Amino acid sequence: MRNPLWSRPTRGRLAARRVRQGLRAFSLAVPDQAVPTGNISSRVIVHVDLDCFYAQVEMISNPELKNKPLGVQQKSLVITCNYEARKLGVKKCMKVRDAKEKCPKLVLVNGEDLTRYREMSYKVTELLGEFTPLVERLGFDENFVDLTQIVEKRLQQLQSDDLSAVTMSGHVYNNQSVDLHDTMHVRLLIGSQIAAEMRNTMYNQLGLTGCAGIASNKLLAKLVSGVFKPNQQTVLLPESCQDLILGLNHVKEIPGIGYKTAKCLEALGIHTVHELQTFSSKILEEELGISLAQHIKKLSFGEDNSSVIPSGQPQSFSEEESFKKCSSEVEAKKKIEELLALLLHRVCQDGRKPHTVRLSIRRSSSKYYNRESRQCPIPSHVIQKLGTGNCDVMTSLVNILMKLFRNMVNVKMPFHLTLLSVCFCNLKALNRAKKGPMDYYLTPSSSTTSHSGKHSFKMKDTYVED
DNA sequence: TGGGGTTAT
DNA sequence: ATAACCC
Numbered sequence: 001m002r003n004p005l006w007s008r009p010t011r012g013r014l015a016a017r018r019v020r021q022g023l024r025a026f027s028l029a030v031p032d033q034a035v036p037t038g039n040i041s042s043r044v045i046v047h048v049d050l051d052c053f054y055a056q057v058e059m060i061s062n063p064e065l066k067n068k069p070l071g072v073q074q075k076s077l078v079i080t081c082n083y084e085a086r087k088l089g090v091k092k093c094m095k096v097r098d099a100k101e102k103c104p105k106l107v108l109v110n111g112e113d114l115t116r117y118r119e120m121s122y123k124v125t126e127l128l129g130e131f132t133p134l135v136e137r138l139g140f141d142e143n144f145v146d147l148t149q150i151v152e153k154r155l156q157q158l159q160s161d162d163l164s165a166v167t168m169s170g171h172v173y174n175n176q177s178v179d180l181h182d183t184m185h186v187r188l189l190i191g192s193q194i195a196a197e198m199r200n201t202m203y204n205q206l207g208l209t210g211c212a213g214i215a216s217n218k219l220l221a222k223l224v225s226g227v228f229k230p231n232q233q234t235v236l237l238p239e240s241c242q243d244l245i246l247g248l249n250h251v252k253e254i255p256g257i258g259y260k261t262a263k264c265l266e267a268l269g270i271h272t273v274h275e276l277q278t279f280s281s282k283i284l285e286e287e288l289g290i291s292l293a294q295h296i297k298k299l300s301f302g303e304d305n306s307s308v309i310p311s312g313q314p315q316s317f318s319e320e321e322s323f324k325k326c327s328s329e330v331e332a333k334k335k336i337e338e339l340l341a342l343l344l345h346r347v348c349q350d351g352r353k354p355h356t357v358r359l360s361i362r363r364s365s366s367k368y369y370n371r372e373s374r375q376c377p378i379p380s381h382v383i384q385k386l387g388t389g390n391c392d393v394m395t396s397l398v399n400i401l402m403k404l405f406r407n408m409v410n411v412k413m414p415f416h417l418t419l420l421s422v423c424f425c426n427l428k429a430l431n432r433a434k435k436g437p438m439d440y441y442l443t444p445s446s447s448t449t450s451h452s453g454k455h456s457f458k459m460k461d462t463y464v465e466d
Numbered sequence: 467t468g469g470g471g472t473t474a475t
Numbered sequence: 476a477t478a479a480c481c482c
Binding site for chain 1: 476477478479480481482
């Protein structure tokens with residue numbers, strides 16, 4: 001129930017992640033606190049946030065769009081736009097109608113196919129991964145990086161009287177002055193230099209600009225990255241932490257407090273961060289449950305001990321389409337076939353094999369954000385043929401998906417859907433031929449990090465299905 | 467409100 | 476399978 005990205009991962013979750021990353025088994029015995037770095041309060045975390053990412057990708061694809069107000073459209077929405085368009089009043093998630101009204105000269109490109117965005121997104125994550133493997137993705141356009149170890153290394157290379165040579169890169173939140181006798185100040189300052197190097201590399205190698213926020217945890221890094229906005233970076237020194245968090249206008253602006261939680265808090269009369277900070281913990285726990293209550297209470301003080309967890313390869317692939325109406329089985333089948341064809345192509349490139357398939361729908365009757373889904377295992381004979389471009393695979397999967405469909409939708413009764421989505425998940429690396437007992441210890445090694453569409457995994461001699 | 471993602475229960 | 480959360 002709690003936001004996974006901000007909460008402290010359980011030991012089991014971390015263990016699972018490590019296994020995915022191909023780390024050795026003995027690291028499972030290491031206590032959580034020691035996982036990436038030592039002292040949790042002296043970490044250096046950077047949040048890297050690309051400027052209007054989809055619009056940037058489009059401008060790189062077609063440089064003629066560069067000095068025009070540009071919006072990226074999905075269905076009837078302008079989901080993002082460049083700064084040229086923002087100056088003219090276009091906002092994210094604005095209706096195309098309203099955007100055109102505000103800005104008649106707005107140029108629109110269709111952004112419903114995410115392929116190029118996804119590819120560029122992974123290029124960014126890979127690039128950051130060259131600094132350290134501790135890179136966690138958040139959506140397509142944001143990454144957290146734990147810089148603690150890199151900072152430590154650079155710190156050791158410095159002479160103690162060299163410190164005056166260390167300079168800050170970018171802004172300091174609140175214009176707070178740096179104290180070079182304060183070791184955390186120096187660490188964050190080195191962090192700011194690394195962040196600048198990262199942004200420079202992103203620009204030089206990929207042509208992308210973005211913001212960065214440097215702080216002692218993920219929450220603060222994320223909050224501070226947005227302080228100076230396009231293509232700038234900001235470091236938060238510990239003394240200004242309360243100013244940053246109390247500067248928010250509403251608790252909903254705290255990442256980790258979403259729509260539902262914010263509604264609950266509002267019902268309790270809590271609107272501002274300060275109100276949350278000072279609200280009775282006992283009552284909060286009674287209303288929200290102990291886990292959520294304690295968690296958001298900590299967030300309200302800017303405390304966040306969650307680790308940067310390397311994202312590695314994706315856990316699932318999905319393709320979805322929304323529409324005004326779909327009310328017949330034939331129509332649905334057609335859409336499902338389209339989605340499936342796209343997915344098969346993607347899964348083929350990834351190299352791993354999905355063992356589960358899921359169909360999701362949205363009914364027109366469903367109010368705000370309500371989806372239903374049915375999933376089932378993919379039969380092993382289908383899994384085997386998955387990468388082979390075999391047409392039977394398509395047929396088998398469509399049949400499975402239509403069964404799932406009829407399980408959710410009574411096709412003998414009138415229905416009205418507004419979204420269909422097909423998802424492949426439970427992805428497993430290809431298994432070696434069963435045999436030697438050593439295989440049990442060596443099996444999942446998906447530790448390489450090229451996700452950009454090529455076959456990045458090691459294609460050794462004999463891989464076989466289980 | 468799109469077209470994606472994640473984890474917890 | 477659903478319900479939160481993130482972009």
